[in-house]
Amino acid sequence: MTATNSTMLPLHTPCPDFELLEPLSGKTLPVQDFSDQPLLLVAFICNHCPFVRHLLEAFVQLARDYQTKGVAVIAISSNDAETYPDDAPPRMAQLAQELSFTFPYLYDETQEVARRFNAVCTPEFYLFDQDRRLCYRGCFDQSTPKNALPVTGSELQAAMDAFLQGKPVPEAQIPSIGCNIKWRPN
Numbered sequence: 001m002t003a004t005n006s007t008m009l010p011l012h013t014p015c016p017d018f019e020l021l022e023p024l025s026g027k028t029l030p031v032q033d034f035s036d037q038p039l040l041l042v043a044f045i046c047n048h049c050p051f052v053r054h055l056l057e058a059f060v061q062l063a064r065d066y067q068t069k070g071v072a073v074i075a076i077s078s079n080d081a082e083t084y085p086d087d088a089p090p091r092m093a094q095l096a097q098e099l100s101f102t103f104p105y106l107y108d109e110t111q112e113v114a115r116r117f118n119a120v121c122t123p124e125f126y127l128f129d130q131d132r133r134l135c136y137r138g139c140f141d142q143s144t145p146k147n148a149l150p151v152t153g154s155e156l157q158a159a160m161d162a163f164l165q166g167k168p169v170p171e172a173q174i175p176s177i178g179c180n181i182k183w184r185p186n
Contacts (some may be wrong), residue, residue, distance in 0.1 A: 001042060001100065001179050002018075002179070002180070003051075003121075003144075003178065003179075004120055004121040004175040004178060004180040005121065005176070005177050006119070006120060006121055006138065006139075006140070007014070007118045007119075007120050007126045007135065007173040007175075008137055008173070008175055009096065009117060009118045009134060009137050010134070011070075011133075011134050011137070011171060012133045012134060012135075013041070013133070013134040014036045014132060014134075015031065015040060015071050015126075015128045015133075015134070016031075016113065016117055016133040017030075017031060017032075017115035018031050018108075018112075018113045018114060018116065019031070019038070020076065020106035020107060020108055021052070021089070021107045021109070022105065022106050022107075023089035023090065023092045023093040023096075023105070023107055023108060024092070024093040024096045024097060024101075024105065025104075029074075029106060032074070032145070033185060034072035034074065034156055035132075036072075036074065036106045036111060037070050037071060037072035037128065038071075038129070038130045038163075038164070039070060039071040039072065039127060039128065039130070039163055039164070040053075040068045040071075040072045040073075040083045040127070040128040040158060041063070041071055041072065041073045041074070041125065041126070041127050041156075041160070042073045042074050042075075042076065042117070042125075042126040042182070043064070043073070043074070043123060043124070043125050043126075043129075044074075044075075044076050044077070044080055044114060044117070044119045044121075044122055044123060044125075044126070045059075045061065045075050045076070045077060045105075045122050045123050045169075046077045046078075046079045046084070046086075046087045046122045047087050047091050047092060047095050047118065048086040048087055048122070048183075049087045049097070049122045049177055049178055049179040050179070051121075051122065051123060051125050051144060051145060051177065051178035052122050052178065053126070053145075054143065054144065054145045054151065055070075055123065055140050055141070055143065055153070056099065057099065058140070058151045058153055059101070059123070059140060059153065060099050060102075060119075060154070061099060062140075062153045062156065062157060063102060063103050063176045064102050066157075066160055067102055067103065069160075069164055070164070071160060071164075073103035074102075074103060074104055074106060075103060075104070075105045075106065076105075076107075076108050076113060076114070077092055077102070077105065077106070077107055077108065078108035078111045078113065078114035078119065078181050079114050079122070079169055079182040080111075080126055080180060080183060080184040080185075081107075082184070083108075083182055083184075084182050086107075087111060087182070091152045092105050092107060093105075093146075105116075110176065111181070111183060114181055116172060120157045120179060120180060120181055120182060121176060121178040121180055121181060122178045122179050123140060123176060124137075124176045124178065125139070125140060125156050125176060127140060127156070127159055127160065127163070127169070129163060130162045134174060135159065135163060135169040136156070136160075136169050137173060137176075138155060138156075138159075138160035138173040138174050138176055139155050139156070139174045139175065139176040139177065140153050140155060140156050140176070141154045141155050141156070142154075142155070142174065144177060155173070155174055158170070159173075
């Protein structure tokens with residue numbers, strides 16, 4: 001298991017525009033559908049990554065909890081599904097259903113959306129404010145499959161709590177670490 005750190009897209013970057021397929025519903029969803037919430041959380045995840053699997057249940061619960069507080073949540077898989085069939089749309093839909101995702105799990109088949117975000121690993125988290133400017137990018141918490149730290153979501157939760165309480169989101173943020181995105185061959 002080789003670990004990759006996120007690239008830390010510059011804070012205040014506007015949220016890239018995108019429209020992607022949600023395999024569970026078969027619908028294409030534009031990011032503008034989530035413009036009525038004060039915060040937008042975009043998470044790059046996938047089905048097979050051990051780093052994602054390590055925190056997935058906690059992430060699903062955190063998303064559920066914060067959606068009731070006004071946070072729109074979107075998860076995206078950008079992995080090459082031909083090389084990694086566990087990350088193919090039917091398996092994405094199955095996982096979303098099995099874990100009762102309360103947020104859309106979108107498929108970035110062309111990987112163009114991942115490139116717009118400068119996403120390089122799974123999991124990777126991006127939090128955008130009401131003006132859809134990046135206010136947090138980094139890790140869920142500092143737990144990994146190989147350390148003994150508990151999965152808490154503390155880093156991401158602290159950023160969302162600060163914003164929702166009208167406080168500045170701390171700019172000192174820890175990069176996410178995970179599996180590299182599985183890019184399609186050129």
